[in-house]
Amino acid sequence: MRVLSNAKTSERMNIPTTDHYLLKHAHVPRPLLGHQAAQFPVAEGLAAFDNLVLVDLEIRGGAIAAIQSSTQPSIRLSSAASSLPSAETSSRVPPVASPPLPTVDLRRGMVWSRFVDMHTHLDKGHIWGRSPNPDGTFATAFHTILRDRERHWDSEDIYRRMEFGIKCSVAHGTGALRTHIDAYNNQANISFGAFKALQEEWQDRITLQAASLVSLDYFLGPQGETLADLVALVGGVLGGVAFPNPDLDAQLDRVFALAQERDLSLDFHVDESGDPADDALERVALTALRYNFTKQIVCGHCCSLALQPHDRAQRTIQRVKEAGIGIVSLPMCNLYLQDRNQVATGRQYRGATAADTTQQQDAAPTHTPRWRGVTLLHELHHAGVPVAIASDNCRDPFYPFGDHDMLEVFREGVRIAHLDSPYADWSQVVTTTPALLIGLPQAGRIEVGCPADLVLFQARSFSELLARSQHDRTVLHRGRPIDTTLPDYAELDSLLVP
Secondary structure (H helix, E strand, C coil): CCECCHHHCCHHHCCCCCCEEEEEEEEEEHHHHHHHHHHCCCCCCHHHHHCEEEEEEEEECCEEEEEEECCCCCCEEECCCCCCCCHHHCEECCCCCCCCCCEEECCCCEEEECEEEEEECCCCCCCCCCCCCCCCCHHHHHHHHHHHHHHHCCHHHHHHHHHHHHHHHHHHCEEEEEEEEECCCHHHHHHHHHHHHHHHHCCCCCEEEEEEECEHHHHHCHHHHHHHHHHHHCCCEEEEEECCCCCHHHHHHHHHHHHHHHCCCEEEEECCCCCCCCCHHHHHHHHHHHHCCCCCEEEEECHHHHHCCHHHHHHHHHHHHHHCEEEEECHHHHHHHCCCCCHHHHHHHHCCCHHHHHHHHHHCCCCCCCCCCCCCHHHHHHCCCCEEECCECCCECCECCCCCCHHHHHHHHHHHHCCCCCHHHHHHHHCHHHHHHCCCCCCCCCCCCCECCEEECCCCCHHHHHHCCCCCCEEEECCEEECCCCCCHHHHHHHCCC
16 A cells, blocks of 8 residues: 655655654544443534534554543543554553654644445446446446447456455445456456455455455355355355345245354345335345354345335335345435336325326426435334444446545445434444444544544535535555555546447
8 A cells, every 4th residue: 555655745744754642632433432432521612513522542553542522531431452452452541652653643633534435336347338227227337338248357357346346345444345247157257366366466455355245046946055165265245136026935045044144244235226025125124033143244235215105114124134234325325226216216206097197208208306216214213223324336327426435435424324413423334334233343432442434524524525526635554654546547547348
């Protein structure tokens, strides 16, 4: 990872070159401080509304060695060890005396942990230039991807596009990422091979995970067992798409059995539609309860849950909680894809008959979407279900925009799903919660003993943070600033010839 030179950072963010220094007057979202948050005083004014804590962060040897209140210096959490600290040894101790540490005054600028992007599709990314989606629908995106995969997805194509996405992610401040990988037949060997090479090359800069992606019927044949063995071999996650079909329960049984035999976690795409009849999420929960499944299960999208009657949705949410399932919503992609002339959704929201809906579509070939596509994030959260949001597709037929920037995902998630009042309480959906759901308990948090993997912003409040792109952010990896230069789109030009 390239270290950022002084010329590439503002004077305000000129991080000392020593491995022991102090970041003063940092505004940190209280939930990111974990169990240590209760030690710090409640802020005043807008910082109180945003649930921010003003602290000084002592960085030593690439880790967070101490956290001290900027307003009440007597409150200080510090490691008892002089080498790599441990969160379990945190205690209150008097402030450290002289000699003074090299110090950066952040002037109430916000500090976050590096982000965790737990649902991506790096293997599909950045093909819009050769395979656009002319009508923006899910069906067209699906078939466009099939054609592009058949024509282009060799080892070089997959490697270069996935690496481009990783470069963007790291530059924007992501520290851990899970990608779903299309894994039909020999494509599994090609794509997982490219992924393993990238995982090894980037292991000192970002944690990378991979989950298989096939329709669940694929697991009913012998090729499903072969895929499960491959996923186990590469240390991946078993995953697939639970499309509505009469054999869904049998397919889920097979997937759970394969995962249980190999001690694999599960990650499903479910109910990515505007049809209230789609109920794969509930079926996954019931299967998990029947198997007494102990590994982590994640379900992504869950769009149709938002269109179901209240009692039915609440029943599903309760079963999801009982099964210990985590939910990841993809607000930008779901907003883009959902309710594009979907007849079922039109009837749900307008109370129209099928004939009425057809007449409306004949009169106007396109219509304005009536809902935002996201699942019941608030209801799931209040029920105690762990919820996260992630970037999903990027510059491909499913979503033509995006830059693997989790701050953008959070900003748009706040706007689309009303993740506010206070904003800081939702800061965990792109940090600590996805970290726990993908098995990285020390990622996505700012605590004594954790790596100093941080993102520093000049914005002092959520209003400032979410109003601008924050392209001038500083990203620290183990306490050192990294080069946040984004890759040039021209790097992929030779791959994009139609």
